[in-house]
Structures are given as C-alpha cells and as structure tokens.
Amino acid sequence: xxxxxxITQIELNAMSxxxxxxxxxxxxxxxxxxxxxxxxxxxxxxxxxxxxxxxGDCDQFLRSISSxxxxxxxxxxxxxxxxxxxxxxxxxxxEGANGTLSQQDRAALASEVxxxxxxxxxxxxxxxxxxxxxAGTADSQPPYVAAAGGIVYQGNGSVNQVEIExxxxxxxxxxxxxxxxxxxxxxxxxxxxxxxxxxxxxSTTDDIANATNEVSAAYxxxxxxxxxxxxxxxxxxxxxxxxxxxxxxxxQQTSNLVGVDMNQAATNLANAETARNAxxxxxxxxxxxxxxxxxxxxxxxx
Amino acid sequence: MxxxxxxxxxxxGALGAQQAGLETTTNNIANLxxxxxxxERPVLEEADPIINGGIAYGTGxxxxxxxxxxxxxxxxxxxxxxxxxxxxxxxxxxxxxxxTLFPDDTSGIGQxxxxxxxxxxxxxxxxxxxxxxxxxxxxxxxxxxxxxxxxNQLSAQRSSLDQNVxxxxxxxxxxxxxxxxxxxxxxxxxxxxxxYGSFLDQRDNLIQNLSGLIDVSVINDGTSITLTTKQGxxxxxxxxxxxxxxxxxxxSGVQHIYSQGTDxxxxxxxxxxxxxxxxxxxxxxxxxxxxxxxxxxxxxALNTAQAQxxxxxxxxxxxxxxxxxxxxxxxxxxxxxxxPTLLAASSDGTPGSNGNLxxxxxxxxxxxxxxxxxxxxxxxxxxxxxxAVSDGTTELNASNTMLQxxxxxxxxxxxxxxxxxxxxxxxxxxxxQAAAQAISTVNQMLQTAIQMGSGA
Numbered sequence: 001x002x003x004x005x006x007i008t009q010i011e012l013n014a015m016s017x018x019x020x021x022x023x024x025x026x027x028x029x030x031x032x033x034x035x036x037x038x039x040x041x042x043x044x045x046x047x048x049x050x051x052x053x054x055x056g057d058c059d060q061f062l063r064s065i066s067s068x069x070x071x072x073x074x075x076x077x078x079x080x081x082x083x084x085x086x087x088x089x090x091x092x093x094x095e096g097a098n099g100t101l102s103q104q105d106r107a108a109l110a111s112e113v114x115x116x117x118x119x120x121x122x123x124x125x126x127x128x129x130x131x132x133x134x135a136g137t138a139d140s141q142p143p144y145v146a147a148a149g150g151i152v153y154q155g156n157g158s159v160n161q162v163e164i165e166x167x168x169x170x171x172x173x174x175x176x177x178x179x180x181x182x183x184x185x186x187x188x189x190x191x192x193x194x195x196x197x198x199x200x201x202x203s204t205t206d207d208i209a210n211a212t213n214e215v216s217a218a219y220x221x222x223x224x225x226x227x228x229x230x231x232x233x234x235x236x237x238x239x240x241x242x243x244x245x246x247x248x249x250x251x252q253q254t255s256n257l258v259g260v261d262m263n264q265a266a267t268n269l270a271n272a273e274t275a276r277n278a279x280x281x282x283x284x285x286x287x288x289x290x291x292x293x294x295x296x297x298x299x300x301x302x
Numbered sequence: 303m304x305x306x307x308x309x310x311x312x313x314x315g316a317l318g319a320q321q322a323g324l325e326t327t328t329n330n331i332a333n334l335x336x337x338x339x340x341x342e343r344p345v346l347e348e349a350d351p352i353i354n355g356g357i358a359y360g361t362g363x364x365x366x367x368x369x370x371x372x373x374x375x376x377x378x379x380x381x382x383x384x385x386x387x388x389x390x391x392x393x394x395x396x397x398x399x400x401x402t403l404f405p406d407d408t409s410g411i412g413q414x415x416x417x418x419x420x421x422x423x424x425x426x427x428x429x430x431x432x433x434x435x436x437x438x439x440x441x442x443x444x445x446x447x448x449x450x451x452x453x454n455q456l457s458a459q460r461s462s463l464d465q466n467v468x469x470x471x472x473x474x475x476x477x478x479x480x481x482x483x484x485x486x487x488x489x490x491x492x493x494x495x496x497x498y499g500s501f502l503d504q505r506d507n508l509i510q511n512l513s514g515l516i517d518v519s520v521i522n523d524g525t526s527i528t529l530t531t532k533q534g535x536x537x538x539x540x541x542x543x544x545x546x547x548x549x550x551x552x553x554s555g556v557q558h559i560y561s562q563g564t565d566x567x568x569x570x571x572x573x574x575x576x577x578x579x580x581x582x583x584x585x586x587x588x589x590x591x592x593x594x595x596x597x598x599x600x601x602x603a604l605n606t607a608q609a610q611x612x613x614x615x616x617x618x619x620x621x622x623x624x625x626x627x628x629x630x631x632x633x634x635x636x637x638x639x640x641x642p643t644l645l646a647a648s649s650d651g652t653p654g655s656n657g658n659l660x661x662x663x664x665x666x667x668x669x670x671x672x673x674x675x676x677x678x679x680x681x682x683x684x685x686x687x688x689x690a691v692s693d694g695t696t697e698l699n700a701s702n703t704m705l706q707x708x709x710x711x712x713x714x715x716x717x718x719x720x721x722x723x724x725x726x727x728x729x730x731x732x733x734x735q736a737a738a739q740a741i742s743t744v745n746q747m748l749q750t751a752i753q754m755g756s757g758a
Contacts, residue, residue: 004710005719013706038401038688039695045406046685052407053416053677060420067427131430131654139654140430160656162426163663172427258406291724 011283018276025269028260035258044257051257054166055250058243061164065236065243068162068172072236075126075133076229079179082123082187083226086219089116089191093212096198097205106208110198117191121151124180124187136175143176144188151188153181164239174228185221190214306751308352310744312362316737319346319363323730326368330718338507340370340716342499370499373715377506378520380708384513385572387705390698392577394691396463397585401687403452404680411593412680414448415600417441419666422659425647429656430614435642442622446635449597453632456590463582464556468548470515470575471559474537475545477512478529481505482543485527489541512537517572533569535561556582585690589683590632592671596679598631599670607665611646611658619646619658 004010028034038045095101096109125142126133135143135155143155157177161169180187190211197203197211323344333339345366351358404410421441425434484505488498509529512518517532529538536544544562551558551567558567559575567583570576601623608619621638622645639645649657671679 002714002719004713005717005722006710006713009706009713010710035406037398037691038404038406038684039398039691040688042685042688042692045688046681048406049412049681049684050677053412056413056416056420057423060423064423064427067424071427129428129431131428135654137648137650137652137655137657139652156650156652158650158652158655158657160426160429160654161660162656163423163660169660291721295724295728 007286008283011279011286014279015276015283018272018279021268022272022276025265025272028265029262029269032260032262033258034260041258048254048258051250051254055247055254057166058247058250061166062240062243062247064162065164065240068164069233069236071128071133072172072229072233074128075174076226076233078123078126079222079226079229082120082180083219083223085116085119085123086187086215086222089113089194089215090212090219092116093194093198093208093215096194097208097212099205103201106198106203110195113191113195113198117151117188117195120180120187120191124176133173134176134179136173136177144180150192153177164236165242168239170232170235170239171228172232174225178225179222180218182218182221182225185218187215187218187222190218306744306748308359308361310741310748312349312360313737313740313744315349315362315364317734317741319344319365320730320734320737322365322368323726324734327723327726327730331720331723334718334720338503338510339718340372340499340503340506341718342368342370345369368499370502371716372502372506373712374522376708376712376715377509380705380712381509381513381518381520383701383705383708384510385517385576387698387701388514388573389571389576389580390694390701392466392574393581393585394577394694394698396459396578396581397687397690397694399459400456400581400586400589401691403455404684404687406684411445411448411452412677412684414441414445415666415676415680418445419663422663425645426656426659426663429647429659430653432642435614435645435647438645439637439639439642442637445600446623446637449593449632449635453590453593453597453630456586456593457633460556460582460586460590463578463586467559467575467578467582468557470573470578471546471548471557474512474515474575475543477508477515478537478543478545481508481512481529481538482541484508485538486541513573515573516570516575531561531566531569532571533566535564535566535569554583585686589686591629592679592683592686593632594629596632596671596676596683597635598627599679600665600676601626601631601635603665603668603670604662607658607661608646610649610661612648612651612655613646614643614648614653616648616651616653620644622646622662 027036035041035044035048092109092113096106101109121144124134124144127142131139132141132143132155133139135141137158137160138154138156141154143153144151145154153176155176157175159171159175160173162172163169181189194208194211194215197207200207323346326342326344330341345368346363347366349361349364351360353359404412406412418438418441421434421438425431425438428434484501488501488505505527509518509520512529516537518537519530519532519534521528521530526540527538528536528540530536535546538544546566547560548557549560550556551565558565559570560566567579570579602625605621605623605625608622611619613619624634624636624638626634626636646662647657647659648655649661666677667675670676674682
C-alpha cells in the first residue's frame with residue numbers, strides 16, 4: 001500500500017497534541033486547580049457551586065456566633081452582678097429580721113435595699129449596641145420604668161432565633177419577664193416590699209422575714225433563668241468547634257473535587273515535554289531523508 | 303517490412319512521451335506544497351500497430367492523458383467529517399465564551415446568591431442595626447446586578463453569534479458561486495486536458511471549504527455535479543449557484559436563513575453555520591430561560607417572605623424586589639427599596655424581632671426554579687454551560703482525529719512523494735536518453751544509406 005508522503009503533517013499533529021497536554025499541565029500547576037473552567041469537569045463544577053455556598057455559610061455562621069457571643073457574655077456578666085446584689089439584699093433582710101435592731105438601723109438597711117433595687121434596675125435596662133437586651137424584641141426602649149404603682153415591664157416576652165448551623169437555630173435572648181418580673185417572683189416588687197417593710201415601724205420580724213423570703217424567691221427565679229445564657233454560650237462554643245471542622249472538611253472536599261494532584265500534574269508536564277521533544281526530533285530527522293540526496297548530480301550524463 | 307523513417311518516428315514519439323512524463327513529474331514536484339493539489343501521472347499506451355505482410359509492427363508509445371489520482375469516496379468522507387468538525391468548532395468557540403459567565407466558586411451569580419442569604423443571617427443577630435440592614439440591601443443589589451450582567455452578556459453573545467451567522471451565509475454564497483464558475487469552465491469545450499486536474503482540485507478545495515460552513519450533499523455523476531444541503535435546499539447545480547439570503551425574524555429577533563424563499567434556519571445541522579445556529583437558537587436561549595426562571599423564582603419567593611413580616615417602622619413588608627416574570631426577568635431584576643428600614647425583619651412589628659428573617663432565609667432552601675433551590679438551579683446552569691463545552695470538545699477532538707486519518711488516507715492516494723518523483727524523474731530521463739540515442743543511431747544509419755547512394 002502506498003503510504004502518505006506527508007510525514008510532517010503527522011509530526012505536526014503529534015506536536016500539537018503534546019503542546020496541548022503541556023499547556024493543560026502547566027495551567028493546572030500554576031492555578032493549583034484541576035477544574036479551571038466549568039468544562040474541565042462540569043459535574044464537579046456544579047458541585048463546587050454548592051460547596052462554595054456551604055463554605056460561605058460556615059464563615060457567616062462563625063461571624064454570627066462571635067457577635068451573638070459577645071452580646072450574651074455582656075448580658076451574663078451583668079446578670080451576675082444583679083444576682084450578687086440580690087444576695088446582698090437577702091443578707092440585709094435576714095439582718096433586719098433580727099429583733100435587736102433599732103428602727104434607725106432598719107431604716108439604714110431599707111435605704112441600702114433601695115439602692116440595690118436601683119442597681120438591679122440598671123442591669124435590667126442594660127443596653128448593648130443601642131438595644132435593650134432584656135426587653136424581649138421591644139428592645140428600642142428601656143424595658144423597666146418607674147410608674148405610679150412601682151416599676152413596670154414594658155418589653156415583651158418574644159425571643160429571637162438565629163441560625164447558627166445549617167438548619168439549626170438557637171434562641172439568643174431571655175426577656176426581662178422571665179428574669180426580673182416573672183409572675184410571683186418579681187425582683188423589683190420583692191425589693192420594694194422589703195424596703196418598705198424595713199422602713200415601717202409597725203413591721204414585725206416575721207413581716208421582715210416574709211419580705212426577705214419574697215426576695216429569695218425572686219433571686220431563685222433570676223438565678224435559674226439566667227442559666228440560659230451560660231448554656232447558650234456553651235452551645236455556641238460547640239457549634240463554633242463543629243463549624244471549624246466542617247470548614248476544614250469543605251476545604252478538603254473542594255480540593256478533592258476541583259484541586260489538582262501536584263505530583264500527577266508534574267508527571268503530566270514531564271510526559272508532555274518528553275512527547276514534544278520526541279516529536280520534534282522525529283520531525284527533524286525525517287526532513288533529511290530523501291532519495292534526491294542519494295542521486296549524484298551528474299547521474300544523467302554517465 | 304519496416305523503414306528507417308518509421309523507426310525515427312517511433313523514437314520521436316518516445317521522446318515526446320517521456321518529455322510529458324518529465325513534465326508531469328516536475329509539475330508534481332512544483333506543487334509539493336500546494337494545498338489541495340492532487341498528484342498527476344501520464345497515462346501512456348502502446349500506439350496502434352501497423353500490419354504489413356501479416357506481421358504486426360509496433361509503432362511506439364502515445365500519451366493518452368494526464369490523470370489526477372483522486373479518491374472520490376474519501377473526498378465525500380472528508381467533506382462529511384469537515385461538516386461535523388466545523389459544527390463542533392463553532393459551537394465550542396461560542397460556548398467557551400458563555401461558560402465564563404457562570405463561574406463555579408468565588409464570583410458570579412452563585413456567590414452573590416450565597417452572600418445575600420449570609421447577609422440575612424448576619425442581620426438576624428441584630429435586626430434593628432442599620433449598618434447590617436444596609437449590607438442586606440447591598441447584597442440584594444449585588445445579586446440583582448449579577449443576574450443583570452449575566453443576562454446582558456448572554457444577549458450580547460447571542461447578537462454577536464447572529465452577526466457570525468450572517469457572515470457565514472455570505473461566505474457560503476461566495477463559495478457556491480465560485481464552484482458554479484468552475485463548473486462552467488469544466489463544461490466548456492475549450493477546457494483542455496492539462497487544465498482539467500487543476501480545476502478539479504480547485505473545486506474539491508471549495509467543496510471542503512463549503513463543508514466547513516454548512517451541511518453539504520454532493521451528487522456527482524461524472525458529467526454534472528449538484529450540491530444541496532442535507533435537507534435538500536439547492537446550493538449549486540452545474541453552472542448555477544443558489545444564494546442563501548438572510549432576514550430578521552421578528553419573533554426571535556435574530557437573522558433567519560432562506561433558500562429560494564424557504565426558511566431553512568432550523569434545518570441546517572452541520573458546518574460552522576450549524577454550530578452557530580445550535581448555540582444561538584438552542585443552548586443560549588435555554589440558559590437565558592433558566593436564568594429568567596431562577597431570577598423570577600427568587601424575586602417572587604423573597605417578596606412573598608417579605609410580605610409576611612414588618613419593617614422597622616412596624617408596617618407590613620412591601621416588595622423587596624421589583625416583581626419580574628418570564629423572559630427578561632434576569633436582565634431586569636432590581637431591588638425595589640433603597641431605605642434599609644423597609645426590610646421586613648420583624649415578625650411581630652417590634653423593631654427587635656428577627657422572626658421574619660427566618661422566612662426570608664428559608665428561600666435559600668425553597669424550590670424556586672424548576673424544583674430546585676437557588677444554589678442548585680445555578681449549579682445546574684454551571685453544569686450545562688460546562689457540559690456544552692466539554693461534550694462539544696469531545697466531538698471536536700473525535701472529528702479532528704477522524705479528519706487527520708482521512709487526510710492521511712487521501713494523501714496516501716493523492717499526495718506528492720518526493721522519493722517517488724525522484725525515481726520517476728530518473729526513469730523518464732533514462733528513457734528520454736535512450737530514445738535520443740535511438741534517433742542518433744537511426745540518423746547515422748540514414749547517413750550511411752545516403753553515402754551508399756552517392757557512391758563515396
């Protein structure tokens with residue numbers, strides 16, 4: 001069979017194939033990615049869209065957790081000081097119930113109880129970034145105000161939820177109505193009752209003990225309701241750990257999906273270079289082969 | 303009985319024949335690098351014998367013709383494969399541009415959709431915060447402009463493909479006219495045997511070029527040649543060419559192609575035109591439709607969620623995006639509000655409530671477009687754009703390999719081999735020398751005979 005005399009065309013085809021593999025290997029090595037355009041692996045590219053979105057969500061959840069955490073910590077430490085203040089009020093009440101105290105001494109205790117009430121009030125009206133943290137969702141104004149009948153709650157009982165992991169939400173506030181003014185355990189009512197009982201000359205030691213018990217009940221309510229903050233912070237901590245490991249996993253997935261195996265790419269590059277050199281060498285040696293070279297110039301005149 | 307003069311004439315004929323051989327060989331060598339050149343060879347045959355006294359004397363050689371060595375079946379295969387290659391090449395070129403509009407990671411529509419939903423999560427930690435509300439609006443604007451940008455780019459690509467279609471149709475017309483001209487030359491009686499091969503080469507070349515542009519069916523019965531599209535629209539019939547015309551189709555807004563008044567746009571399946579039309583009329587519109595569906599689905603779902611809540615002033619939420627639907631939704635997607643307080647984050651009218659942000663965020667997991675969530679729907683567009691290029695490239699590579707093989711095969715029939723020509727050159731040279739030697743010998747013999755007669 002007659003073979004194609006156009007060997008150079010075959011060589012050119014071989015060289016262009018080698019060039020292409022060389023370019024691909026080089027691109028993969030410089031970008032570190034196996035999928036540089038969608039067509040490199042369409043289904044990997046489509047999955048990468050989902051992973052990139054999940055990874056962005058993780059980042060966002062971590063940012064949200066960090067901003068919620070600092071608010072919750074502020075609230076928690078404020079509540080801590082309220083609890084300490086209430087403990088002091090109970091001590092004062094117990095002291096007042098001691099029958100040996102003069103009316104003057106009790107009046108002094110009463111005024112300290114009133115100042116504790118002020119202190120707790122300022123905790124209850126704590127604001128963080130311009131919003132009142134114990135007002136439920138009516139957080140644009142102070143939740144506790146002094147009115148004719150005593151201190152009243154003008155916040156609401158609503159709780160906000162924030163998504164902190166995909167599909168998982170967490171409550172991020174405890175309304176004042178659970179902390180300071182729960183039904184039958186109002187901190188301000190109890191403190192006001194204790195102060196007025198101490199102040200009144202007609203109060204018996206039993207009256208004072210009862211008023212102190214009222215404060216104790218409110219204290220217990222506040223102390224148990226505020227555990228919300230501690231446990232929420234724990235949960236946020238757990239989520240943070242989870243999200244960090246999720247983030248790592250997603251990075252790993254991305255790398256498996258669209259990243260390049262550097263060893264493989266380096267080998268591909270070396271192979272492509274070898275193939276191209278071989279093609280070049282073959283082309284160079286083919287060019288010198290021709291029958292014309294072997295016919296002496298004067299062969300026609302012999 | 304023969305004569306010396308008869309011998310002389312045989313030798314003269316041989317000189318002529320070998321010279322023709324030399325000429326053909328030299329012509330082959332001269333056209334070594336001429337694209338589309340088909341090697342030629344002299345067809346020699348014995349001259350008719352003279353019968354004299356019951357003995358047949360040979361009268362030498364005569365040049366019957368100069369033959370081009372072409373394989374018409376191979377040429378048809380090459381033409382068919384060229385049509386496939388032209389189609390894949392044009393399609394891959396078009397879609398390679400398109401796929402850059404839909405990146406898979408840190409930019410583009412997908413990233414903007416994620417950013418928007420992430421900004422909602424951020425706002426949920428402090429729903430009355432103006433700065434966070436502003437960043438939701440800015441993420442919403444970013445998402446809308448990503449849709450606008452991609453949709454506008456798709457339209458721009460489509461109109462540039464439209465121009466390419468017009469150009470390609472023009473090139474088809476130019477080539478069919480040239481083919482018709484060559485057919486006229488081939489048919490004319492003044493077309494000499496020498497010019498024949500080169501006209502055929504030119505025509506073969508033109509048919510290959512035409513195959514790169516449009517699907518061609520060649521009917522060649524040896525005397526006349528007819529070219530049509532695969533669907534039968536006439537292109538060339540002997541000396542007559544049939545031009546394609548283009549006209550703006552008001553429904554689709556692009557140029558349609560007409561043959562003899564009939565719209566053949568949907569019937570062109572191969573060549574560059576086939577690839578351009580596939581991208582222009584099928585793939586790009588389908589991607590546009592998907593983008594529109596995703597944009598309108600998102601807008602509708604987010605507006606519905608927004609309407610369930612209350613803004614910072616305690617009023618029920620109005621539209622977050624200007625309502626859009628159907629064709630053009632992606633291109634015209636726009637945020638309807640500029641005042642950040644109008645975001646309906648609250649579920650109960652209090653400014654501190656973030657309850658409705660959960661409804662807005664939930665859209666990220668809702669089926670908003672063809673049963674898919676926003677991110678899935680975008681991923682699907684990425685997949686389609688990528689597959690269009692990668693499938694097209696696979697076909698293109700297959701066509702290229704096939705064409706290379708066919709061209710090698712064709713070259714093995716029609717290609718000029720220098721080695722072969724070198725040996726032919728020697729052969730004709732030797733034969734010419736021998737014939738010249740014969741003439742010289744006969745000449746001496748004639749001289750001897752003349753001297754014999756003069757008695758010297």
